[in-house]
Amino acid sequence: MKVAVLDIKGKETGRKVDLSDDVFAIEPNEHAIYLDVKQYLAHQRQGTHKSKERAEIAGSTRKIKKQKGTGTARAGSIKSPIFKGGGRIFGPRPRSYGQKLNKNVKRLARKSALSLKSRQKELLVVEDFNLETPKTKDFVQILKSLGLENKKSLIVLGGTNNNVYLSSRNFERSEVVTSSELNTYKILNANSLVLVESAVEGIQSNLSK
Structure with missing residues (x-):
């Protein structure tokens, strides 16, 4: 599949890049996408939540009333969960929400997401560019030229480029990542890729293994 290469002014350069059908034109697997996005979101959770249970509450261990003759239920400690200020029953404990996922499923999910973007005409290929200094104004001008100023976009670079990254960091509707950082959630979360x-080349070599 051949796609026209644009310059940063949004005009065709006259060149075309060949996108592999094995990566950008497969039949999307929705279940693989679901599993990969689910794993990504699960890994974003810190899992540092904690509440005190009755053994961790500061308080007297004295039996608060006699066992019999009060006409109410027996009670042995003020730290019991049934009293105000007592410990919490089955409260949250620190845990990892991480999930395992077969790498072949992850690869299929990413190829499915890229194929969806290609099918929906939400994928652009732009020639390599650089910014002399980190300036949000210059970065926004590039997005304007590409017609993406008011869209949520994901820009994928071949390698690390600090000037482009720093220029985009202050613009909330756009994100810049390298080809090695690309994941299913970010692809689908953007209106334009x-x-x-x-x-x-980096994306195709990573996903064609």
Whole structure:
């Protein structure tokens, strides 16, 4: 599948890049996408929640009333969960929400997400570019030229580029990642996917294994 390469002014350069059908034109597997997104979101959870149970509450261990003759239920400690200020029953404990996922399923999910973007005409290929200094204004001008100023976009670079990354960091509707950082959630969360020309080879080599 051949796609026209644009310059940063949004005009065609006259060149085309060949996108592999095995990566950008497969039949999307919705269940694989679901599993990969679910794993990604689970890994975003810190799992540091904690509440005190009755053994951790500070308080007297004295029996608060006699066992019989009060006409109410027996009670042995003020730290009991049934009293105000007592411990919590089955409260949350620190835990990891991480989930395991077969790497072949993850690869299938990413190829499915890229194929969806390609099928929905939400994928652009732009020639490699650089910014002399980190300026949000210059980065926004590039997005304007590509017609993406008011859209949520994901720009994929071939490698680390600090000037482009720092220029985008203050613009909430756009995110810049490298081809090695690309994941299913970020692809689907963007309205438009912009691949820098040098990133195409990296994506295809990573997903064609």
